[in-house]
Amino acid sequence: MSAIQIIPINWYILLSAVLFTIGVLGVLFRRNAIIIFMSVELMLNAVNLLLVAFSTYLSDSAGQVFVFFIMAVAAAEVAVGLAILMSVYRNTKSTDIYMLNKLKG
Amino acid sequence: MIKLVWLVPLLPLIGFMIIGFFGKKLSKGLVGTIASGAVLGAFAVSLGIFFELGGQTEKSVTIDLFSWITAGKLSIPFSFLVDPLSSLFLLIITGIGFLIHLYSIGYMHDDEGFSRFFAYLNLFVFFMLLLVLGSNYLIMFVGWEGVGLCSYLLIGFWFKNTAYNNAAKKAFIMNRIGDLGFLLGIILIFVTFGSISYNEVFEQAKHFIGDNSVITAIALLLFIGAMGKSAQLPLYTWLPDAMAGPTPVSALIHAATMVTAGIYMVSRSNILYTLSPFAMEVVAVVGVCTALFAATIGLAQNDIKKVLAYSTVSQLGYMFLALGVGAYTGAVFHVMTHAFFKALLFLGAGSVIHAMSGEQDIRKMGGLKKYIPITHLTFLLGTLAIVGFPGFSGFFSKDEILAHAWEHNKLLWFLGVLGAAMTTFYMFRLYFLTFKGSFRGTHDQEHHLHESPKSMTIPLIVLAVLSVVGGLIGIPEVLGGHHYLEAYLKPVFEDSSLRLVHHLSHETEYILMGVAISVMALAMYFAYNKYVKNKTLPANEGETLNPIHNLVYKKYLIDELYENVIMKPINFIGEALHKVVDNQIVDGIVNGFGSMVTGVSGVIRKAQSGNIGFYVFVMVISIVLILFTQLF
Amino acid sequence: MITLLLIFFPLVAALMLLLVKGEQVKKIALGAAIVEFAISMFAVFQFQKNADTQFELNYAWIKSMGINFHVGMDGISLLLVILTTFLVPIIILTSFNKQYKNPSAFYSLILAMQFALIGVFVSLDGFLFYIFWELALIPIYFICLLWGGDDRARITFKFFVYTLAGSLLMLAGLIYLYQFTPNHTFDIKALYAAGQSLDVVHQGYVFWAMFMAFAIKMPVFPFHTWQPDTYTTAPTQGTMLLSGIMLKMGTYGVIRWLLPIAPLGVEHYAHLAITLAVIGILYASTIAIVQKDFKRLIAYSSIAHVGLIAAGILAGNVQGVQGSMIQMLSHGVNVVGLFFIVDLIQTRTNTRDLHSLGGIRNVNPQFAVLFLIVLLGSVALPLTNGFIGEFLLLNGVYQYSAWMAAFAGISVILGAVYMLRSYQSIMLGETNALTSSFAPLTGNEKAVLVIICAAIIAFGVFPKPLLDIVEPSVIKLVDGFNLAIGK
Incomplete structure (x- = not known):
């Protein structure tokens, strides 16, 4: 029995739910694009945590492999996302997302 | 002679074509001669037909030229019928036609449309002969x-x-x-x-x-x-x-x-x-x-x-x-x-x-x-x-x-x-x-x-x-x-x-x-x-x-009556159909569909506020709602 | 093989044309169109005068969905192919005195249009038909949009959306039928069988879905409002393509697809549809009487003529359908002639307003004669091509309903009214300042009018070769239709 399994699965679920909710709330209520970005990362990692936990409990390594994929994609996404943010910032001199409403219908 | 009946309308037709195509280049005398000659020729043939028909016992002869229109059981040949009635009319048309051609040479002599006149006249004789000859x-x-x-x-x-x-x-x-x-x-x-x-x-x-x-x-x-x-x-x-x-x-x-x-x-x-x-x-x-x-x-x-x-x-x-x-x-x-x-x-x-x-x-x-x-x-x-x-x-x-x-x-x-x-x-x-x-x-x-x-x-x-x-x-x-x-x-x-x-x-x-x-x-x-x-x-x-x-x-004012009772109303209806029915109603309905789409989209587009926070909020709410409907 | 050649030769020519720059593009386009005409004439001589589909080719295309590249021609298709290949060179020739900007694109689009049109007329697969049907819309859209007159963007857009909406209904109808084919295929025979297996209610749905598409294309009252604007605004060659050939897609569609697929639906709704067509005939003729713009007048007269064609087809008898075939050809030739005359007048006097013209005959008697012949064809004088079709159509409609024929026949009178009226105000009377300098016709203008006039008279006097091409196919079609509705 590994160290991870000592702690009951419910705690992991709870923790990742809390992290995820914090992420969602961050996305919903913060105006700064960078913070929103970090909140998104938090949500991703909450899911990662859950994946790892389940993978260990079920002794199925597929979950952990999946986590690596997500991390790799997330890294790429961060690179692209930050680049976009940089150019937004250069154009608007702000990272406030409420300034970005040019696509209003 | 009866077998040559196709010559009767053909001669004026040829006359029409010659005068129609080359009339400008021909002298007036020649135009008059061709036109009257064509009709005279037709008259001669008609005369022959008239007497031949009077002499023979078979009083109705059909001469097929070619098949004109066919559609299913409808079949219309281009053919002529020679019988006493048509042969009499042939004589009247070509005979009087010839005299009038002759007369026209003098009457129309100074008109600038001389050759055009004879072309039309020959064409007329052609069609008139078709009319009475058709079978x-x-x-x-x-x-x-x-x-x-x-x-x-x-x-x-x-x-x-x-x-x-x-x-x-x-x-x-x-x-x-x-x-x-x-x-x-x-x-x-x-x-x-x-x-x-x-x-x-x-x-x-x-x-x-x-x-x-x-x-x-x-x-x-x-x-x-x-x-x-x-x-x-x-x-x-x-x-x-x-x-x-x-x-x-x-x-x-x-x-x-x-x-x-x-x-x-x-x-x-x-x-x-x-x-x-x-x-x-x-x-x-x-x-x-x-x-x-x-x-x-x-x-x-x-x-x-x-x-x-x-x-x-x-x-x-x-x-x-x-x-x-x-x-x-x-x-x-x-x-x-x-x-x-x-x-x-x-x-x-x-x-x-x-x-x-x-x-x-x-x-x-x-x-x-x-x-x-x-x-x-x-x-x-x-x-x-x-x-x-x-x-x-x-x-x-x-x-x-x-x-x-x-x-x-x-x-x-x-x-x-x-x-x-x-x-x-x-x-x-x-x-x-x-x-x-x-x-x-x-x-x-x-x-x-x-x-x-x-x-x-x-x-x-x-x-x-x-x-x-x-x-x-x-x-x-x-x-x-x-x-x-x-x-x-x-x-x-x-x-x-x-x-x-x-x-x-x-x-x-x-x-x-x-x-x-x-x-x-x-x-x-x-x-x-x-x-x-x-x-x-x-x-x-x-x-x-x-x-x-x-x-x-004033001729009982019939012309005025027709003008007011038929032509004016038709024009009026035409204008009304054009300006009101076509442009307003029919096209209005078509354009109405267009405006309807525009109108509805005008309402819906308000949702597209451009506010990212709002989009995310709607997204989250929707996910929660979907989860709820799926779970309970 | 010849069918493939007929379809793809214009496309290849169109693509090649894009590479050519400068003046000779016209001549090359004309050459290509003439070659295409020669190919179609070859097909005519190879054609056996019976009801079979000939020159048939069937390649699998999208196997998983049962879509084949299935093409072939029977008499009905062949006649429309002839119409297309005959008119396209004439249409190109009418543009010889024009200087369009970006000519290689213009002529390329015309040939691309021909490609799609031929495709429509030879397709024997529902999906393929739909593809060609939509393809035909693209070149004409650009022709109208790029070279059209005032307000072209709005009008062309309306035309595009309107016809597209109709086409989508047709697609829906085809897909609906597709559900009922045993092996899930779009093959024409399977679609026929699928359609005929439905009961009258469901055939009614299919009828309306497809009829809408065709009715908009023709157009039949009350789906016509795109037409006068589009015809008036489009460049002359575009108008000719639209009125001369493209509207025949609609009438062809009714004959090839609607009658065999939904015979019960046709029978059930024919009364309504013919009534609409007849109303359209009278409606458009009456409106034509009060038009002051000659081009618009012809546009409305075209609605009247097409209304009669539609009524004749829906009457569902041999005379009606055969009359419609001949009338499609005649109308194509005559309307191209008329629009060309409009163009000639407009380029010389800068106006199409009937009231400001007059007396052109004094200046140019030759033009007057040629115009008169085209006009007589259009008012269906006997011994012109218009008469054959009109007589057969009225005959067909009469067999359906005497009253309908009587009302439809009023267009014969009204047609004479508006055509003679416009002839008088354009050509007769005293010459005025606008018309006194009416330039003589150039060689190729004369050539176009002479060809058209020759066709008008030749097919009025000897329509037999054309009638012989279509007759067996039409009889087969009508027999099938009568069998399906149990007559």
């Missing part, structure tokens, strides 16, 4: 509309004049109204009999069992066509206007040949009419009404050609009266004699107009007798023929019609005699005002008065002779003569005459004849009394007339 209704229709086209072209011959153009357009459109009836009649014939060739249709019609109303419908539809082409009530108003064309055209197309196409059609379809007493009644009533109505208008006109035009309408009415009372031979007989004397009168009028330097108003003429003796004499003979002076051609044909009318219905006879009296009056009025008395025109006109050239007077003389003696081929039995025409046409009307029994005692016929002659003499006396003895002149423009006279002089 089925559709070929007749081809000729029918073709002569309408030529009539349009020739009425509007001087195309710079808007009034002439309007007259031409009116003629074409009024004819088209009739043509629609004719076309529907043809289709109904096809639907009923499965064929439109004369031989098959008449053969089946003879043994037709079943609802007679189909036959009546066919007969009436065809008659609508005849009303348009032969200028019967209510479609007659184009014919007086058609006098806008050059005078030889009025003589050939609007008096001698084209307008009698309706009579040809009805007598060709005689069996269909005989089978439908109701349709015959309609024909007779329309005919007699037209005869009277047009005659009254003729009493008050002052334009020499207009008088003759209304007289033509009236005479056509007589022919339909004849058809309606079953006197098919009489109708054809009258077509023939009318062709002689009316062509003569029109050409005579043309000669008068020529002499008067274009003047057509009889109030400005008078005393022309001594200036243009040949025209005068021939015109007088024509007048005597049309009024039915005993011994002249019109006498025999009119007498035959009136006798049959008496037999059919005494009222029809009475109205017919009344019309004849009016005819006598206005014709002599015309004659007296033109040739008797003293000259009333300008000094200039008087100076120019001259007899027409030979090419114009020769046709006049020939036609005058024909008008005098033309009736001799149809002397009624009661006068101890032999009705050659009836014998010749017998095969065509055989089936009808079996069904229509004619019997009139000799005494009655003598009495009828006597009445007709005395009425004519009386009318002649009245005209003499008024216009020669008392030297009355028709009122000038602007003088007040009594209301009835005025109404007649």
Whole structure:
């Protein structure tokens, strides 16, 4: 029995739910694009945590492999996302997302 | 000779093509020669056919040229039918056609459209020959509309004049109204009999069992066509206007040949009419009404050609009266004699107009007798023929019609005699005002008065002779003569005459004849009394007339009536449909769909606020909602 | 093979044309169109005069969905192919005196249009038909949009959306039928069988879905409002393509697809549809009478003519359908002639307003004669091509309903009214300042009019060769239709 399994699965679920909710709330209520970005990362990692936990409990390594994929994609996404943010910032001199409403219908 | 019948229409067609394509390069003499030569050639062939047909026992020969239209069981060959009726019409058309071509060489000599005129004239003869030669209704229709086209072209011959153009357009459109009836009649014939060739249709019609109303419908539809082409009530108003064309055209197309196409059609379809007493009644009533109505208008006109035009309408009415009372031979007989004397009168009028330097108003003429003796004499003979002076051609044909009318219905006879009296009056009025008395025109006109050239007077003389003696081929039995025409046409009307029994005692016929002659003499006396003895002149423009006279002089305001009751409403409806229905309602609905989409999207687009926070919020809420609906 | 050649030769030519620059592009386009015409004539001579589909080719295309590249021609298709290949060179020739900007694109689009049109007329697969049907819309859209007159963007857009909406309904109908094919295929025979297996209610749905598409294309009242604007605004060659050939897609669609697929639906709704068509005939004719713009007048007269064609087809008898085939050809030729005359007048006088013209005949009698012949063809005078079709159509409609034929026949009178009226106000009377300098016709203008006039008279006098091409196919079609509705 590994160290991870000592702690009951419910705690992991709870923790990742809390992290995820914090992420969602961050996305919903913060105006700064960078913070929103970090909140998104938090949500991703909450899911990662859950994946790892389940993978260990079920002794199925597929979950952990999946986590690596997500991390790799997330890294790429961060690179692209930050680049976009940089150019937004250069154009608007702000990272406030409420300034970005040019696509209003 | 009969086998060569295709030559008859082909020659004028070739003439048309040569003159049409190369007319500008040919000299006037050559153009005239080609055009008249083509018609003369056709006349020669027709003459051959006429006598060959008279000599042989087989009276109806069909000559197939090629297959024209086929669609399923509908099969229409382009083929000709030579029988007594068509061969007689061939003679009339090509014979009078030739004389009028000859006349036109002189009459149109100074016109810049000389070659165009002869091209049209030849084309007309071609179509007219198709009309009478066709062996089925559709070929007749081809000729029918073709002569309408030529009539349009020739009425509007001087195309710079808007009034002439309007007259031409009116003629074409009024004819088209009739043509629609004719076309529907043809289709109904096809639907009923499965064929439109004369031989098959008449053969089946003879043994037709079943609802007679189909036959009546066919007969009436065809008659609508005849009303348009032969200028019967209510479609007659184009014919007086058609006098806008050059005078030889009025003589050939609007008096001698084209307008009698309706009579040809009805007598060709005689069996269909005989089978439908109701349709015959309609024909007779329309005919007699037209005869009277047009005659009254003729009493008050002052334009020499207009008088003759209304007289033509009236005479056509007589022919339909004849058809309606079953006197098919009489109708054809009258077509023939009318062709002689009316062509003569029109050409005579043309000669008068020529002499008067274009003047057509009889109030400005008078005393022309001594200036243009040949025209005068021939015109007088024509007048005597049309009024039915005993011994002249019109006498025999009119007498035959009136006798049959008496037999059919005494009222029809009475109205017919009344019309004849009016005819006598206005014709002599015309004659007296033109040739008797003293000259009333300008000094200039008087100076120019001259007899027409030979090419114009020769046709006049020939036609005058024909008008005098033309009736001799149809002397009624009661006068101890032999009705050659009836014998010749017998095969065509055989089936009808079996069904229509004619019997009139000799005494009655003598009495009828006597009445007709005395009425004519009386009318002649009245005209003499008024216009020669008392030297009355028709009122000038602007003088007040009594209301009835005025109404007649204005032609009962029928043109104005049509204008206000038909043309104006159509224009109004057209405008309304265009501006309101099409642009507002129909297009409005279409555009309404477009605006609806725009409107809805205008509402929906508010959701697209551009606010990222809002999008995320909606996304989260939606996910939560979906989870809830999935879980619970 | 010849079918493939007919379809793809114009496409190849169109693509090649894009590479060519300068003046000779016209000549090359004309050459290509003439070659295409020659190919079609070759097909005519190879054609056996029977009801079979000939020159048939069937390749699998999208196997999983049962879509084949299935093409072939029977008499009905062949006649419309002839119409297309005959008119396209004429249409190209009419543009010879014009200087369009970017000519290689212009002529390329015309040939691309021809490619799609031929495709429509030879397709024997529902999906393929739909593809070509939509493909035909693209070149004409650009022709109208890029070279059209005032307000072209709005009008072209409306035209595009309108016809596209109709096409989508047709697609829906085809997919609906596809559900009922045994092996899930779009093959024409299978679609016929599928359609005929439905009951009258469901055939009614299919009828309306497809009829809408065809009715908009023709157009039939009340789906016509895109047409006068589009015809008036499009460049002359675009108008000719639209009126001369493209509207025949609609009438062809009714014959090839609607009658066999939904015979019961047709029978059930024919009365309504024919009534609409006849109303359209009278409606458009009456409106044409009051038009002052000659081009718009012809646009409305075209609605009237097409209304009669539609009525004749829906009457569902041999005379009606055969009349419609002949009339499609005649109308195509005549309307191209008329629009060309409009163009000639407009380029010379800068106006199409009937009231400001007049007296051209005094200046140019030759033009007057040619115009008159085209006009007579259009008013269906006997011995012109218009008469054959009109007579057969009225005959067909009469067999369906005498009253309908009587009302439809009124267009014969009204047609004479508006055509003679416009002829009078354009050609007759006194010459005025605008028309006095009416330039003589150039060689190729004369050539176009002479070809058209020759066709008008030739097929009025000898329509037999054309009638013979279509007759067996039409009889087969109508027999099938009558069998399906149990007559």
